[in-house]
Amino acid sequence: MGIFAVGVWSIRQAWAAAPRRVAITVVLALLVAAVPSLQVVLMAQFVGALTGADSFGDVAAPFAGMVALIAFTGPVEAIVGTLQWRLVDLIGLHAKQEVAATLATLPPTVLADPEASAQIEAGNKAAEDEISFLYPHILSLLQQTLSVIGVFVTLAAMSLPAALLVLVSLAPMVLASQRIARIDSKMWDDVGKLYWRSRYLHQHLVTTTPSIELTSLGASGQISAKVADTIQRITDRKAQTYLPILAWRLLAGVSTSLLLGAALAALIVGVHYGPAAAGGVYGVMAAMGAVGGLGANLGYVVEGSAPFERYQILLGLRRETREPVVADTADSLVVTGLTHTYEGKEEPALRGLDLRIDRGSIVAFVGVNGAGKTTAINAIVGTLDAQEGTVAIDGRSRADMSFQEWVGHFGTLTQEFGRYELTVRESLLLGTPRTDVTDAELWAALEAANAAGMVRGFEKGLDQQLGSQWDGGVGLSGGQWQRISLARIHLRSAPIWILDEPTSAIDAEAEQEIFRELQRSKAGRITIVVSHRAWTLRGMDEILVVDAGRVLERGRYDELLARGGRFAEIFAEQAA
Numbered sequence: 001m002g003i004f005a006v007g008v009w010s011i012r013q014a015w016a017a018a019p020r021r022v023a024i025t026v027v028l029a030l031l032v033a034a035v036p037s038l039q040v041v042l043m044a045q046f047v048g049a050l051t052g053a054d055s056f057g058d059v060a061a062p063f064a065g066m067v068a069l070i071a072f073t074g075p076v077e078a079i080v081g082t083l084q085w086r087l088v089d090l091i092g093l094h095a096k097q098e099v100a101a102t103l104a105t106l107p108p109t110v111l112a113d114p115e116a117s118a119q120i121e122a123g124n125k126a127a128e129d130e131i132s133f134l135y136p137h138i139l140s141l142l143q144q145t146l147s148v149i150g151v152f153v154t155l156a157a158m159s160l161p162a163a164l165l166v167l168v169s170l171a172p173m174v175l176a177s178q179r180i181a182r183i184d185s186k187m188w189d190d191v192g193k194l195y196w197r198s199r200y201l202h203q204h205l206v207t208t209t210p211s212i213e214l215t216s217l218g219a220s221g222q223i224s225a226k227v228a229d230t231i232q233r234i235t236d237r238k239a240q241t242y243l244p245i246l247a248w249r250l251l252a253g254v255s256t257s258l259l260l261g262a263a264l265a266a267l268i269v270g271v272h273y274g275p276a277a278a279g280g281v282y283g284v285m286a287a288m289g290a291v292g293g294l295g296a297n298l299g300y301v302v303e304g305s306a307p308f309e310r311y312q313i314l315l316g317l318r319r320e321t322r323e324p325v326v327a328d329t330a331d332s333l334v335v336t337g338l339t340h341t342y343e344g345k346e347e348p349a350l351r352g353l354d355l356r357i358d359r360g361s362i363v364a365f366v367g368v369n370g371a372g373k374t375t376a377i378n379a380i381v382g383t384l385d386a387q388e389g390t391v392a393i394d395g396r397s398r399a400d401m402s403f404q405e406w407v408g409h410f411g412t413l414t415q416e417f418g419r420y421e422l423t424v425r426e427s428l429l430l431g432t433p434r435t436d437v438t439d440a441e442l443w444a445a446l447e448a449a450n451a452a453g454m455v456r457g458f459e460k461g462l463d464q465q466l467g468s469q470w471d472g473g474v475g476l477s478g479g480q481w482q483r484i485s486l487a488r489i490h491l492r493s494a495p496i497w498i499l500d501e502p503t504s505a506i507d508a509e510a511e512q513e514i515f516r517e518l519q520r521s522k523a524g525r526i527t528i529v530v531s532h533r534a535w536t537l538r539g540m541d542e543i544l545v546v547d548a549g550r551v552l553e554r555g556r557y558d559e560l561l562a563r564g565g566r567f568a569e570i571f572a573e574q575a576a
């Protein structure tokens with residue numbers, strides 16, 4: 001029952017946000033709801049009084065009552081309307097906060113799914129633009145339902161068939177609204193993905209890094225043309241719904257008018273063409289207003305149940321999360337038979353990877369582009385669900401732990417590390433749930449990542465805003481961003497480090513320092529590094545040469561070079 005769920009949700013959200021305001025608006029709305037039936041009664045009295053009246057005094061009372069009612073309704077509706085806008089804002093605020101909280105729980109495996117992306121976009125749009133606006137319609141719906149009931153009871157006393165016809169006249173609107181909601185829902189199934197694409201493309205025009213690249217390539221226009229094309233497709237798809245929606249609205253409107261016309265006729269006949277018919281006719285007119293308003297608001301709410309459903313689907317993606325934790329220790333990491341084929345690919349990206357690493361060891365994955373190194377890393381960390389094989393930390397597999405506990409064992413620096421434009425301090429603290437981190441610890445992490453000198457040079461040191469698009473912010477080079485990311489991993493101090501080309505953007509001198517530091521501090525943890533540079537591999541306890549998803553060779557640097565196999569092929573030139 002879509003509209004019931006939307007109604008309960010809206011009223012609960014409004015009540016939770018501002019109960020006094022809700023109480024005032026409901027009381028005022030109930031008063032307004034009584035107006036049409038009071039009008040019918042007063043009109044009947046007025047016409048009755050007119051029949052035998054000689055002076056204004058004979059009709060003054062019902063006349064004054066009618067004027068007072070008219071004078072009352074307008075201002076009260078204005079007050080209700082104004083009070084409701086604040087409630088709409090508060091409901092919207094809550095809906096958007098819920099969306100953000102849900103998104104924060106989603107693992108990358110969900111975010112990588114196109115269906116889920118479309119659902120997220122559609123639900124987000126509903127939270128931003130649609131569902132909060134339903135509350136005033138729901139209140140009006142309640143108010144007009146009561147009005148219609150009031151008019152029904154008043155009219156029934158004059159003519160039961162007329163009163164019943166007024167009630168039946170609601171049916172076409174209800175039916176049409178359901179049809180319209182279905183049309184809207186189907187349209188959203190199609191445009192959800194398009195919205196997501198247009199937002200993705202739009203981001204490239206407004207986010208510093210891609211926009212600089214695109215401008216220098218003279219390609220911003222190409223992206224903006226794609227944005228325009230995507231929006232055009234969304235608009236075209238929406239346009240396909242206008243005609244059927246109009247047809248349903250017209251059909252409902254005409255049917256309602258015919259039924260109300262029949263109600264009028266039934267009433268006039270029912271009261272034998274006497275003066276009381278005037279009150280009744282006024283009643284049907286009042287009912288027309290109430291039925292029309294009710295139909296329109298019912299339409300909004302029924303149609304609103306579709307975005308509400310999209311919002312609920314998004315919230316339904318929410319994962320159970322516990323407070324983030326970072327594990328203290330890990331003695332062994334054992335990978336057995338890890339195998340994965342990406343959807344749409346024929347060849348596996350990873351074939352039967354076996355690996356054991358104990359605390360204190362540092363292991364490297366090497367191989368040409370596309371060999372499967374990143375896939376292996378993602379499958380180990382759990383950001384990719386490998387189809388076969390197991391990964392165990394100290395004998396416990398992923399199934400034995402929550403996702404949060406599992407990832408709490410890892411400090412992962414990915415190839416596409418994030419450039420979080422926060423202060424240095426905030427950016428480093430992203431890696432740890434601790435709230436008692438000292439400045440000394442922050443500096444030690446920066447020191448280990450060869451970034452302390454840079455931060456010392458900032459005017460505000462640890463509190464320096466990063467990113468030149470912000471007031472007082474500083475722009476960083478690619479290598480400087482990478483050092484900040486590496487410092488985050490040092491601060492996180494998880495027991496298993498996975499570093500996917502951690503120095504790819506860093507100059508040779510700083511790279512040497514960083515790798516020396518990694519070797520020096522390796523004793524307390526398990527470390528896996530992906531590297532393309534020969535010299536960094538010399539000190540590794542084991543090197544795995546990955547090729548087409550399988551481990552072709554494994555051993556220490558000198559052994560592999562001496563063997564003259566794939567490793568030697570890849571690194572002979574660098575090693576020379």
Ligand SMILES: Nc1ncnc2c1ncn2[C@@H]1O[C@H](COP(=O)(O)OP(=O)(O)OP(=O)(O)O)[C@@H](O)[C@H]1O
Pocket residue numbers: 342343345349367368369370371372373374375376415
């Ligand atoms: N999300 C994905 N969907 C489909 N195929 C993918 C995906 N990610 C990677 N692949 C494919 O899987 C194979 C292994 O890719 P992977 O990223 O693991 O290689 P890599 O060894 O890390 O390469 P590089 O040195 O370039 O980082 C490649 O053939 C790649 O095209």
